[in-house]
Amino acid sequence: MNLSEKSASVPPPSADFVPLIVPEIRGNEWRYIKDCLDTNWVSSVGSYVDQFEKLSAGRAGTSDAVATVNGTSALHIALLVAGVKPDDEVLVSSLTFVAPANAIRYAGAWPVFIDAEPRYWQMDPAQVVEFLERGCRWDGQSLRNRQTGRRVKAILPVHILGHPVDLDPILAVAEKYAIPVIEDATEGLGAQYRKKSLGGIGHIGCFSFNGNKIITTGGGGMLVTNNAEWAARAKYLTTQAKDDPIEYIHHEIGYNYRLTNLLAAMGCAQIEQLDAFVEAKRQIAKRYREALASLPGIHLPEEADWALSTFWMYTLLVDEKKSRIDSRGLLRELTAKRIQTRPLWQPMHRSSAHDSSGSPPCPHADTLYRQALSLPCSVGLTQAAQTRVIEAIVNLAG
Numbered sequence: 398m399n400l401s402e403k404s405a406s407v408p409p410p411s412a413d414f415v416p417l418i419v420p421e422i423r424g425n426e427w428r429y430i431k432d433c434l435d436t437n438w439v440s441s442v443g444s445y446v447d448q449f450e451k452l453s454a455g456r457a458g459t460s461d462a463v464a465t466v467n468g469t470s471a472l473h474i475a476l477l478v479a480g481v482k483p484d485d486e487v488l489v490s491s492l493t494f495v496a497p498a499n500a501i502r503y504a505g506a507w508p509v510f511i512d513a514e515p516r517y518w519q520m521d522p523a524q525v526v527e528f529l530e531r532g533c534r535w536d537g538q539s540l541r542n543r544q545t546g547r548r549v550k551a552i553l554p555v556h557i558l559g560h561p562v563d564l565d566p567i568l569a570v571a572e573k574y575a576i577p578v579i580e581d582a583t584e585g586l587g588a589q590y591r592k593k594s595l596g597g598i599g600h601i602g603c604f605s606f607n608g609n610k611i612i613t614t615g616g617g618g619m620l621v622t623n624n625a626e627w628a629a630r631a632k633y634l635t636t637q638a639k640d641d642p643i644e645y646i647h648h649e650i651g652y653n654y655r656l657t658n659l660l661a662a663m664g665c666a667q668i669e670q671l672d673a674f675v676e677a678k679r680q681i682a683k684r685y686r687e688a689l690a691s692l693p694g695i696h697l698p699e700e701a702d703w704a705l706s707t708f709w710m711y712t713l714l715v716d717e718k719k720s721r722i723d724s725r726g727l728l729r730e731l732t733a734k735r736i737q738t739r740p741l742w743q744p745m746h747r748s749s750a751h752d753s754s755g756s757p758p759c760p761h762a763d764t765l766y767r768q769a770l771s772l773p774c775s776v777g778l779t780q781a782a783q784t785r786v787i788e789a790i791v792n793l794a795g
C-alpha cells in the first residue's frame with residue numbers, strides 16, 4: 398500500500414466540525430511544488446528560495462530577506478545578528494506564544510516581560526519607556542536593569558493576533574539608547590502600522606509560516622531587514638557558517654536553519670494570495686462584529702485608527718462579571734457543538750519555564766489570558782459555518 402492509498406483510507410473530519418484555523422491552499426501551490434519535483438530542486442537552495450525571499454522583502458518593504466526553517470529560528474538568528482550576547486536582557490511581550498521568549502534564551506540572554514496594554518492587547522509602549530527610563534540606569538555605554546545589573550540589548554515587540562503594536566514610542570526610546578528593535582511580525586503579515594507593513598519598521602522583522610499563519614509553507618520562517626550586512630550574516634549563520642564551501646572550513650558555530658526549495662515554492666504560491674486572504678479575514682471579522690457586538694460582557698477586538706489589522710486570529714474577551722458564561726465555559730459548550738475555539742497563551746511572566754524576577758508587573762496580560770477566546774477564522778470559513786458559530790455564541794452568551 399502506498400501512502401496516498403493509506404491517507405485515502407483515513408476518514409475525513411466530520412462535515413459539521415468547525416476548526417479554529419486551517420490552511421487555505423487554492424493557488425499555484427501544486428504547480429510550483431511539482432516544478433521542484435520535476436527539476437530535482439527539492440533541497441535547501443533553489444530559485445523558489447530566492448524568489449520567496451524577494452517577495453517577502455517586497456511585502457515588508459525591506460531591501461533583504463533570509464528564509465529560515467521556521468519562525469523561531471528566524472528570531473534566534475535576528476537576536477544574534479542584532480548583537481545580543483549571553484547574559485544580556487531583551488524586552489519582550491508577556492502576552493505571546495512562547496517562541497520569542499525561548500529564542501531569547503537560545504541566545505543565552507534573558508527576557509524582561511512587558512505587559513499588554515488593555516485596548517489592543519499589544520506590548521504596552523508606556524511600560525517599555527517607563528522601564529528603560531526608570532527601571533534601568535545608563536552606565537556610560539549601555540543601559541542596565543537596576544534590579545539585575547544586566548545590560549538591556551534589544552526590544553522584541555510581538556504583534557499579536559494580526560494587530561500592530563504601537564511602535565513609534567518604542568522606536569523613539571530605542572533610538573535614544575541605541576537599542577535594536579526586532580519585530581516578531583509572525584501574526585502580523587499583511588497588517589500595517591501607520592501605513593507601513595509590519596516586519597519592515599524596526600531593525601529586523603521575523604515571520605513564521607507554520608500551519609495556522611495567514612500564509613503557510615507547512616513550516617517555515619523569514620527574517621527581513623534593511624541592513625544588508627546583518628542579512629548577509631543571517632544567511633551565513635543559517636547555513637552552518639560555512640567559510641569555504643569546497644573545503645568545508647568553519648570559523649564559527651552555525652546552524653542548519655535553511656528553508657527547502659520545496660517549501661519555498663509553496664510560500665511563493667501562498668504569498669501571491671496574501672491580499673485575498675487578508676480581505677477574507679477582515680470580512681470574517683466584520684461578520685462577527687455585526688453579530689456579536691451587543692452581547693453583554695463580550696468585548697470584541699478593536700482596530701486602532703493608526704492600524705490595519707488582518708484579524709489573523711479572531712479573539713474576543715468574555716467578562717465573567719457581566720456575561721452569563723466565562724471564557725472557559727464558552728470553550729467547553731462550543732466544543733460540545735463541534736466548534737473549535739482556543740484561549741490565548743499563558744502569559745510568559747507566569748511560565749515556570751521562564752524567570753520573570755527582573756520584569757515589571759503584567760496585570761493586563763493576566764486579565765486578557767483569563768478572558769480571551771479565539772473563534773474559528775480560517776480564510777476558507779464558509780458563511781454557513783460562521784453562522785453556526787455566531788448562533789451558538791448568541792444562544793450561550795446572549
Ligand SMILES: Cc1ncc(COP(=O)(O)O)c(C=O)c1O
Binds near residue numbers: 467469496581584607
Ligand atoms: C508570535 C509568534 N512568534 C513565533 C512563532 C513561532 O514560529 P514557528 O512555529 O514557525 O517556529 C509563532 C507561532 O508559531 C508565533 O505565533
